[in-house]
Amino acid sequence: MDAATLWQRYQDWLYYHEGLEFYVDISRMRFDEAFVEAMKPRFAKAFEDMAALEKGAIANPDEDRMVGHYWLRHSQLAPTAEIQQEIEDTLVQIETFARKIHSGDIHPPDAAKFTDILSIGIGGSALGPQFVAEALAPSSPPMEIHFIDNSDPAGIDAILLQLEDKLASTLVIAISKSGGTPETRNGTIEVQKAFESQSRNFAAHAIAITSKGSKLDQQAKAEGWLTTFPMFDWIGGRTSELSAVGLVDAALQGIDIRAMLAGAKEMDEATRIPDIKTNPAALLALSWYSAGNGKGEKDMVVLPYKDSLLLFSRYLQQLVMESLGKEKDLDGNIVHQGIAVYGNKGSTDQHAYVQQLREGVPNFFATLIEVLEDRQGNSPEIDPGVTSGDYLSGFLQGTRKALYENHRDSITVTIPQVNPRTVGALIALYERAVGLYGFLVNVNAYHQPGVEAGKKAAADILALQNQVMAVLKSQKQASSLVELAAAIGQPQEVEAIYKIIRHLAANHRGIHIEGSLGKPSSLKVALG
Numbered sequence: 131m132d133a134a135t136l137w138q139r140y141q142d143w144l145y146y147h148e149g150l151e152f153y154v155d156i157s158r159m160r161f162d163e164a165f166v167e168a169m170k171p172r173f174a175k176a177f178e179d180m181a182a183l184e185k186g187a188i189a190n191p192d193e194d195r196m197v198g199h200y201w202l203r204h205s206q207l208a209p210t211a212e213i214q215q216e217i218e219d220t221l222v223q224i225e226t227f228a229r230k231i232h233s234g235d236i237h238p239p240d241a242a243k244f245t246d247i248l249s250i251g252i253g254g255s256a257l258g259p260q261f262v263a264e265a266l267a268p269s270s271p272p273m274e275i276h277f278i279d280n281s282d283p284a285g286i287d288a289i290l291l292q293l294e295d296k297l298a299s300t301l302v303i304a305i306s307k308s309g310g311t312p313e314t315r316n317g318t319i320e321v322q323k324a325f326e327s328q329s330r331n332f333a334a335h336a337i338a339i340t341s342k343g344s345k346l347d348q349q350a351k352a353e354g355w356l357t358t359f360p361m362f363d364w365i366g367g368r369t370s371e372l373s374a375v376g377l378v379d380a381a382l383q384g385i386d387i388r389a390m391l392a393g394a395k396e397m398d399e400a401t402r403i404p405d406i407k408t409n410p411a412a413l414l415a416l417s418w419y420s421a422g423n424g425k426g427e428k429d430m431v432v433l434p435y436k437d438s439l440l441l442f443s444r445y446l447q448q449l450v451m452e453s454l455g456k457e458k459d460l461d462g463n464i465v466h467q468g469i470a471v472y473g474n475k476g477s478t479d480q481h482a483y484v485q486q487l488r489e490g491v492p493n494f495f496a497t498l499i500e501v502l503e504d505r506q507g508n509s510p511e512i513d514p515g516v517t518s519g520d521y522l523s524g525f526l527q528g529t530r531k532a533l534y535e536n537h538r539d540s541i542t543v544t545i546p547q548v549n550p551r552t553v554g555a556l557i558a559l560y561e562r563a564v565g566l567y568g569f570l571v572n573v574n575a576y577h578q579p580g581v582e583a584g585k586k587a588a589a590d591i592l593a594l595q596n597q598v599m600a601v602l603k604s605q606k607q608a609s610s611l612v613e614l615a616a617a618i619g620q621p622q623e624v625e626a627i628y629k630i631i632r633h634l635a636a637n638h639r640g641i642h643i644e645g646s647l648g649k650p651s652s653l654k655v656a657l658g
């Protein structure tokens with residue numbers, strides 16, 4: 131395509147949202163008008179399905195659930211007055227709580243104010259709060275946030291070490307929709323023990339964000355935690371950033387949560403329009419479909435050219451991959467759908483893997499996120515008349531051009547600044563694009579049956595470990611791994627038992643080993 135035709139294509143396809151000053155440019159995705167025409171009937175159906183979802187249809191049929199994250203920022207859209215009231219009450223509850231924490235009206239037993247937040251959660255109960263903290267926390271926030279998002283003991287230690295001298299003024303927020311996720315439970319128990327080791331009353335430092343009646347909810351109520359915030363049944367983990375899950379952390383850090391919600395609401399209005407060309411989420415879904423043939427044949431590489439948006443690609447990884455990565459479509463056909471997402475930030479990644487993007491296996495399309503404002507205030511000159519921000523902007527344009535010239539497509543999303551309103555809008559844009567794409571390829575974007583298999587297998591390993599320990603306790607002589615497996619009645623699990631023993635031995639858990647760990651068949655294992 132010559133320069134004049136490309137410039138015309140740019141102008142023809144450029145989306146601009148006046149109020150949000152938000153641009154989406156899909157001109158560097160190589161689809162043609164015939165493709166757009168062919169997609170129109172599918173989009174017409176997707177727009178209808180989306181409208182039904184927003185009205186409260188059971189859009190997550192396997193779990194028999196409504197899908198209501200759009201109501202969070204426009205409560206009047208909720209299908210019942212009761213849900214509308216719950217949304218509004220929770221928002222007021224969050225704001226009142228944050229105000230009282232900041233003022234010291236609610237304070238810990240041994241300090242005048244809470245100074246730090248320890249947010250414990252995983253998946254959708256961590257990624258949104260982490261992304262928003264990185265993007266929006268002010269330079270001197272009223273409270274500093276820390277996260278535990280794994281069951282890694284060394285990771286937990288690192289966070290507890292940071293907080294060792296500040297536990298007296300630390301507010302712990304346990305976040306789990308189900309209230310039973312093991313990683314979150316483990317982190318919470320370890321933190322509870324850390325408080326107890328300093329003879330502090332954990333309950334007076336803790337709040338929970340969880341579904342009503344969950345195990346976590348019951349624990350918080352039974353132990354008299356400071357308060358609880360509800361996680362609604364009709365909100366999925368990966369679309370929960372604008373529910374209490376994300377808003378409590380954000381409000382406590384002094385982030386304007388009403389502005390986040392307002393930005394999301396404005397974007398929702400723009401992405402509700404049932405017309406491909408004037409709907410930015412439809413433009414993204416169209417581009418994803420064209421890049422990967424509607425089968426996810428190309429990965430989505432996300433490159434925000436702004437350090438504070440570093441975690442956006444990680445956040446999108448769950449939103450896109452957990453929503454779209456499905457074995458079966460809604461009719462039960464095996465489809466193996468999905469779109470792989472990865473990325474960190476530009477131009478940093480230019481010096482890491484852009485070499486492969488430009489010249490290597492062409493199995494991706496890029497999404498470049500551009501922020502127009504370089505920094506608040508003036509920039510020093512690096513070269514005469516040139517700032518660091520000019521370089522960054524040049525690198526973005528350069529990468530886009532170099533990729534396109536070598537037949538690598540890209541989308542560019544441009545926002546004026548990173549602020550609560552634009553971040554809310556970005557979240558809403560991608561939530562809607564994922565929803566529309568899910569309808570286009572006919573998958574349930576709101577369940578995650580595949581995650582359960584791994585969770586169940588992990589629980590089986592822990593059960594096996596208990597059985598191994600019970601057998602070892604009852605035996606005087608050392609046993610081989612094969613003998614142990616036979617004693618448990620699970621001869622097929624020798625390899626799993628070997629790995630359990632190796633892990634226990636590395637952690638001083640009373641296991642005595644003879645033989646070489648490098649030669650599993652040589653091992654004799656006993657307690658003591």
Ligand SMILES: O=P(O)(O)OC[C@H]1O[C@H](O)[C@H](O)[C@@H](O)[C@@H]1O
Pocket residue numbers: 252253254255305306307308309310311314367368452578581
């Ligand atoms: O909020 P929770 O119930 O603890 O769930 C946390 C996460 O765990 C699961 O494995 C799901 O796949 C995620 O969608 C969810 O966000």
